[in-house]
Amino acid sequence: MNILRVFSISLLLILLSSVFLAASSSPTEALKPTLQDMIDVMKDPAFAGIEQKDPRRKKIMSIAAKGFDFAEMSRLVLGKTWRKIDQQQRTKFAQLFTKLLENAYIGKLEEYDGQIIEYEDERIKGQKAVVSTVVKNPGVPPLAVKYVMTNVDSAWLVYDINIEGVSLLRNYREQFKSILRKDKFEGLVKMIEEKNKSFEKEDSSSG
Amino acid sequence: MKTRGNHIVCILLLFVGLTCFGCARQDNRDSASGVAETQEMSGDALDMLLSDAFFLDDDDDDDFFSDREYNDPWEPMNRVFFEFNDTLYYWVLNPLNKAYTAALPWDFRYSVGNFVNNLAAPIRLVNNLLQWKIADAGIVLSRFLINTTLGVYGFGDPAFIEFDLEPKPEDFGQTLGVWGIGEGIYLCLPVLGPLNVRDTAGFAADAFMHPMVYYVDSIWVSGEYYALSRVNLLSLNPDLYENLKKYSLDPYISMRQAYLDHRRTITNDNVLQQRSDNRL
Numbered sequence: 001m002n003i004l005r006v007f008s009i010s011l012l013l014i015l016l017s018s019v020f021l022a023a024s025s026s027p028t029e030a031l032k033p034t035l036q037d038m039i040d041v042m043k044d045p046a047f048a049g050i051e052q053k054d055p056r057r058k059k060i061m062s063i064a065a066k067g068f069d070f071a072e073m074s075r076l077v078l079g080k081t082w083r084k085i086d087q088q089q090r091t092k093f094a095q096l097f098t099k100l101l102e103n104a105y106i107g108k109l110e111e112y113d114g115q116i117i118e119y120e121d122e123r124i125k126g127q128k129a130v131v132s133t134v135v136k137n138p139g140v141p142p143l144a145v146k147y148v149m150t151n152v153d154s155a156w157l158v159y160d161i162n163i164e165g166v167s168l169l170r171n172y173r174e175q176f177k178s179i180l181r182k183d184k185f186e187g188l189v190k191m192i193e194e195k196n197k198s199f200e201k202e203d204s205s206s207g
Numbered sequence: 208m209k210t211r212g213n214h215i216v217c218i219l220l221l222f223v224g225l226t227c228f229g230c231a232r233q234d235n236r237d238s239a240s241g242v243a244e245t246q247e248m249s250g251d252a253l254d255m256l257l258s259d260a261f262f263l264d265d266d267d268d269d270d271f272f273s274d275r276e277y278n279d280p281w282e283p284m285n286r287v288f289f290e291f292n293d294t295l296y297y298w299v300l301n302p303l304n305k306a307y308t309a310a311l312p313w314d315f316r317y318s319v320g321n322f323v324n325n326l327a328a329p330i331r332l333v334n335n336l337l338q339w340k341i342a343d344a345g346i347v348l349s350r351f352l353i354n355t356t357l358g359v360y361g362f363g364d365p366a367f368i369e370f371d372l373e374p375k376p377e378d379f380g381q382t383l384g385v386w387g388i389g390e391g392i393y394l395c396l397p398v399l400g401p402l403n404v405r406d407t408a409g410f411a412a413d414a415f416m417h418p419m420v421y422y423v424d425s426i427w428v429s430g431e432y433y434a435l436s437r438v439n440l441l442s443l444n445p446d447l448y449e450n451l452k453k454y455s456l457d458p459y460i461s462m463r464q465a466y467l468d469h470r471r472t473i474t475n476d477n478v479l480q481q482r483s484d485n486r487l
Contacts, residue, residue: 076262104454125257132253141367141374148256162256165472166465170262174276174464175457191456 027129027149028122030156034067035117042112060106069150069157070098076159077173081180089185096192097172103199105161105168117145127151277467278392285395289459292400296448300441308442316442318362323436324374325354325361330416334377338385343375350374376473379416380409384474393463401466 038060041047047056064070074094075082082090121132128150135143148160148167160169179188255261279285308316328351335344353366366372383405384390391404402410414420419429455461 079262107454108450121253123253123257125254128257130253130256146253146256160256164469166468167256167261170468171455171461171464173262175455175460178457178460195456 027131027156028119031131031147037063061102069159072159077169085185099196100192280392286459288395288397291397303438304441307438316439319439320443321364322361330413331377333416334379334382337382346372346375378409379412380406381474383409401462
């Protein structure tokens with residue numbers, strides 16, 4: 001009797017908590033910890049400085065992998081070319097493009113200097129959502145940053161960052177489209193490889 | 208000096224003429240795109256980001272697709288000017304900026320930036336009114352009055368720091384967009400940089416709303432003032448252009464896309480505007 005009661009109460013609790021969890025996993029709720037964890041790493045003195053760059057990047061990318069959908073980004077940025085290449089090429093491209101985003105976006109993030117992120121608005125439309133944030137910096141007009149997200153297996157993942165109306169993904173997409181027209185897929189892969197190498201070179205010269 | 212002024216007027220008239228061309232183009236596209244699409248796209252900026260068309264899954268003919276994203280028939284010439292500006296940046300602007308930044312502390316340059324912004328307040332006031340943004344026009348006026356007095360001729364920005372009044376920038380390029388005039392073709396002009404025809408005309412019209420034009424006779428002094436304000440602006444955002452080059456594979460296209468995206472977003476922020484330029 002007693003065991004039955006404990007069992008039923010715990011079952012009820014489990015059910016309730018799952019309902020609660022499902023309700024709390026809004027896009028904003030999913031985005032907040034991702035950004036906060038990244039900022040915490042930036043602020044962490046253990047990860048500060050150029051000599052800590054590799055472990056810092058590794059740590060940030062492990063956080064980003066949970067909150068960002070790099071596979072979807074790679075698919076969208078290639079457009080119709082994605083359908084023309086085989087699985088192996090897709091994997092290779094996704095690796096290269098993720099590395100490029102790491103260099104570009106995380107490189108920007110490393111300039112973090114105490115700015116405050118305010119979450120302003122959220123809109124959900126089917127499997128997609130936009131979370132509007134404003135980055136506030138003392139003395140300077142605020143910067144509007146929007147995170148465009150998609151729902152994958154009931155988790156909200158970021159696939160585009162829109163800063164003051166400029167879409168990160170579409171900016172790369174337009175560049176890639178022009179390169180693909182002239183140099184095809186192989187040429188694009190080569191150019192991204194070279195771009196990624198230029199960041200390594202820069203690091204070794206400055207570090 | 209007079210003939211030089213005439214030349215500039217001629218060039219401006221040419222651009223105004225080109226804007227009409229851009230206008231006609233936009234009309235053609237409107238009639239072709241049909242009502243259903245217009246209605247679907249008439250939502251605000253957030254809806255736009257969520258629409259499937261934002262990253263078109265382009266089964267369409269590539270030329271058709273690209274025509275809707277941007278209009279850059281002069282790309283070869285624009286690229287030449289892009290290279291010219293790039294050279295100008297590395298050989299003139301960047302060294303100039305380095306010397307300027309080294310000579311003057313950030314506080315001073317920030318104050319100069321405030322002064323330049325404050326002096327251009329009439330442009331923002333008129334354009335806010337022309338776009339029927341009455342509340343924003345009021346904020347522009349309040350900011351101007353507060354900053355000119357408490358901010359000592361506009362060198363400080365107490366309106367933002369003390370009164371939390373954010374700047375409400377609007378220019379005539381945006382006004383023309385709100386009035387439904389098409390962007391026209393994309394241009395990368397020497398010295399001026401990325402523009403479209405509509406914003407070029409807007410830039411020229413805004414110049415006549417600047418108090419400088421009425422108090423200083425010489426076009427050279429106005430030119431020098433503009434050049435100085437640009438160097439000052441660069442000194443406050445030194446990494447903008449270099450980051451663009453660092454992170455992009457094709458800086459020309461990256462700049463074009465960023466410019467068009469940004470301009471479309473800030474033009475399209477009017478609640479009264481029924482249709483957007485953002486129909487992609």
